[in-house]
Amino acid sequence: MATGHNGVVESQVEPTRVVIVDDNPEFLDSARRLLEHQGVRVAGLASTNADGLRCVQELRPDVTLVDVNLGEESGFDLAEALQESDDGGPVPVILISTHAEPDLAEMIETSPAIGFLAKSALSAGAITAAISRLGHNHLK
Amino acid sequence: MIEQVVAEVKNGRPERPGGRVMSLLVQPTPPPLWRGLVAAAALIGVETVVVLLLKHFAPTNAFGTVYLLGVLVVGAAWGFGLAAINALASAVAFDYCRSWPDSGLSHPQNWVVVGVFFIVALLSNSLAWLARASAIEAERRRHEADLAARQQTALRRVATLVARGVPPSEVFSAVVAELASCLEVQNAALFRYEPDGTALLLAAADEPGLQKMPVGERFSLDGDNVAAMVRRSGRAARMDSHDHAAGTAAARIRALGLCSAVGAPIVVDNRVWGVAVAGSSRPDAFPPGAEQRVSDFADLIGIAIANVQARAELTASRARIVAAADDTRRLIERDLHDGAQQRLVSLGLRLRLAEDSVAPEQMALREQISDVVTDLVAVSDELREMSRGIHPAILSKGGLGPALRALARRSATPVNLDVAVPHRLPDYVEVAGYYVVAEALTNVTKHAQASEVHLAVKTEGDHLYLSIRDDGVGGADAGKGSGLIGLVDRVEAVGGRIDITSHRGDGTSLEVLIPLERDLLAAGQSSELVPGQT
Numbered sequence: 001m002a003t004g005h006n007g008v009v010e011s012q013v014e015p016t017r018v019v020i021v022d023d024n025p026e027f028l029d030s031a032r033r034l035l036e037h038q039g040v041r042v043a044g045l046a047s048t049n050a051d052g053l054r055c056v057q058e059l060r061p062d063v064t065l066v067d068v069n070l071g072e073e074s075g076f077d078l079a080e081a082l083q084e085s086d087d088g089g090p091v092p093v094i095l096i097s098t099h100a101e102p103d104l105a106e107m108i109e110t111s112p113a114i115g116f117l118a119k120s121a122l123s124a125g126a127i128t129a130a131i132s133r134l135g136h137n138h139l140k
Numbered sequence: 141m142i143e144q145v146v147a148e149v150k151n152g153r154p155e156r157p158g159g160r161v162m163s164l165l166v167q168p169t170p171p172p173l174w175r176g177l178v179a180a181a182a183l184i185g186v187e188t189v190v191v192l193l194l195k196h197f198a199p200t201n202a203f204g205t206v207y208l209l210g211v212l213v214v215g216a217a218w219g220f221g222l223a224a225i226n227a228l229a230s231a232v233a234f235d236y237c238r239s240w241p242d243s244g245l246s247h248p249q250n251w252v253v254v255g256v257f258f259i260v261a262l263l264s265n266s267l268a269w270l271a272r273a274s275a276i277e278a279e280r281r282r283h284e285a286d287l288a289a290r291q292q293t294a295l296r297r298v299a300t301l302v303a304r305g306v307p308p309s310e311v312f313s314a315v316v317a318e319l320a321s322c323l324e325v326q327n328a329a330l331f332r333y334e335p336d337g338t339a340l341l342l343a344a345a346d347e348p349g350l351q352k353m354p355v356g357e358r359f360s361l362d363g364d365n366v367a368a369m370v371r372r373s374g375r376a377a378r379m380d381s382h383d384h385a386a387g388t389a390a391a392r393i394r395a396l397g398l399c400s401a402v403g404a405p406i407v408v409d410n411r412v413w414g415v416a417v418a419g420s421s422r423p424d425a426f427p428p429g430a431e432q433r434v435s436d437f438a439d440l441i442g443i444a445i446a447n448v449q450a451r452a453e454l455t456a457s458r459a460r461i462v463a464a465a466d467d468t469r470r471l472i473e474r475d476l477h478d479g480a481q482q483r484l485v486s487l488g489l490r491l492r493l494a495e496d497s498v499a500p501e502q503m504a505l506r507e508q509i510s511d512v513v514t515d516l517v518a519v520s521d522e523l524r525e526m527s528r529g530i531h532p533a534i535l536s537k538g539g540l541g542p543a544l545r546a547l548a549r550r551s552a553t554p555v556n557l558d559v560a561v562p563h564r565l566p567d568y569v570e571v572a573g574y575y576v577v578a579e580a581l582t583n584v585t586k587h588a589q590a591s592e593v594h595l596a597v598k599t600e601g602d603h604l605y606l607s608i609r610d611d612g613v614g615g616a617d618a619g620k621g622s623g624l625i626g627l628v629d630r631v632e633a634v635g636g637r638i639d640i641t642s643h644r645g646d647g648t649s650l651e652v653l654i655p656l657e658r659d660l661l662a663a664g665q666s667s668e669l670v671p672g673q674t
Contacts, residue, residue, distance in 0.1 A: 024482045026486045027482055030485075030486040030487075030489035030490050030493070031489055033489075033490070034489045034493045034496070037493055037497070068537070069477065069478075069533075069537075074537060076537075098481045098482065098485055099524065099533055100524060100528075102546060102549055102550065103528070103533070103534045104537075104542075105545075105546070106541075106545055106546070107534075107537065107538045119489075120484075120488050120489075120516075120520055121517075
């Protein structure tokens with residue numbers, strides 16, 4: 001959750017840049033508006049695996065939000081693909097879903113994603129928390 | 141007739157007392173004439189010696205009956221002609237003994253004695269002949285009744301197999317064995333008519349020593365053979381000889397050492413499905429009623445096949461209904477997820493944006509919006525739980541292993557998990573397996589008062605094996621609304637098997653096998669029933 005309507009923006013010099021991959025246009029729109037408002041820079045939106053992959057390679061965001069359900073496609077596959085594309089090093093992936101985390105726990109663990117966010121809990125704060133956890137783990 | 145008697149003896153059947161002598165005397169075709177002449181001469185010789193010996197004790201006239209015995213024996217075995225010759229020779233011998241050492245026939249009164257003896261001997265012989273004829277008839281009737289009784293017993297045995305629903309292959313083997321035995325022939329076989337115009341040999345019984353019929357071989361139906369005749373006419377058919385029959389099948393039949401055959405159609409759903417054939421190496425092996433007797437067996441096979449087909453159709457239709465229901469549930473879940481669920485989530489995000497946009501001094505409004513967001517998330521979670529009940533999305537995405545582990549994590553009763561399944565299994569296997577475990581865990585929590593559940597899942601050969609054991613109170617009964625009956629239906633619908641052990645005080649154990657291939661549904665049930673498959 002965001003700490004406040006100004007808090008996140010003030011704490012960062014450069015805004016976090018994200019790409020969101022989701023097949024639901026309404027969600028993409030709502031998420032973009034909320035995150036932008038909370039100070040995250042939404043660099044690109046995509047609704048398929050192929051679009052998402054291209055988008056990420058072009059825009060090199062700090063993090064990619066990938067929906068687990070992409071119509072007939074699977075967000076887990078995109079996470080794998082993003083990990084393997086060594087074009088400038090992998091971009092961290094946060095998986096998002098309306099499904100409950102415990103249901104997907106095993107698949108999230110085995111995927112290269114750095115974390116999972118319930119769509120309803122999406123916020124700039126949650127994203128930065130996930131990224132900083134990653135940084136913390138890297139330092140270890 | 142004698143062969144039948146011998147056959148009975150060989151078969152270890154008890155023989156009637158005196159049956160052997162009777163059968164010798166009542167042969168329908170007499171033994172060779174020379175043997176009759178020799179027998180007649182020998183009998184007269186022995187009789188003469190006996191009469192000459194008896195002559196020391198009483199007047200010879202009293203012993204004419206001794207000669208009568210020989211006439212009756214020869215008459216019974218060789219018929220009237222030889223009996224007449226025997227009677228004449230006996231009369232002369234009798235007269236000779238009577239007047240010995242004088243030459244008897246010189247006195248006219250001796251001629252009268254000879255004449256009377258001759259006539260009495262012939263009349264006695266005629267009476268004996270009548271008795272013999274009725275003995276033959278009685279023997280024939282007895283044999284027929286015996287055969288009919290044996291056939292009834294054999295048919296009953298086969299009918300019991302059919303009713304028990306044993307695999308058709310077992311029925312086939314039983315039928316050919318019974319058929320050969322009942323018709324007292326060396327060979328019996330079952331063929332299925334194939335779409336390519338051949339007949340596939342499904343089962344055969346061959347007498348030891350006879351060349352074995354090759355089960356699985358396709359016989360061409362060209363030319364003259366019983367299988368082709370039955371297929372053409374749809375009725376029973378016979379061939380008393382294949383000696384001059386045309387076609388490869390006839391040649392094959394000759395090569396197998398067979399000569400005559402009777403076949404009857406196996407009719408399934410008003411269609412001539414196949415043929416039951418009895419074969420013999422003898423040309424005259426089949427009595428006039430043989431067609432009916434083969435038909436009786438063929439009818440039973442038809443019923444057996446129709447039964448199995450009906451069962452297979454039922455199984456398949458159950459599986460289709462379950463699959464259709466699963467598909468529908470999957471669709472509903474996806475629609476809920478992609479529709480209402482996504483809209484609720486988006487609505488939540490927009491409200492949060494609104495919440496964030498409220499000026500800090502309007503705390504009350506902010507809190508109101510925050511409350512609505514919280515409620516909205518709760519509704520969304522509720523909907524998610526409902527969706528999962530309809531169909532677990534995790535199953536479609538991650539397969540059975542992750543789905544079962546998720547189930548175990550959510551279970552109110554702790555689950556000790558031992559899951560070793562391939563990443564993906566066929567849809568219907570995953571859904572059935574998941575459903576079984578979900579339902580079983582719900583049952584445990586509701587009824588078992590268990591402290592732990594042990595869940596083991598693995599693939600075993602071409603089946604998925606699931607074992608769910610708890611340490612609860614036991615005593616579960618599939619008939620008492622325990623949810624177990626639903627499990628049984630679910631498992632059986634996909635061709636699986638479920639064993640439930642639940643003794644009071646000793647926990648409940650479910651063991652489930654689900655075939656990994658749909659084809660296994662039909663294996664051993666219907667594959668051998670469908671023309672064109674073996």
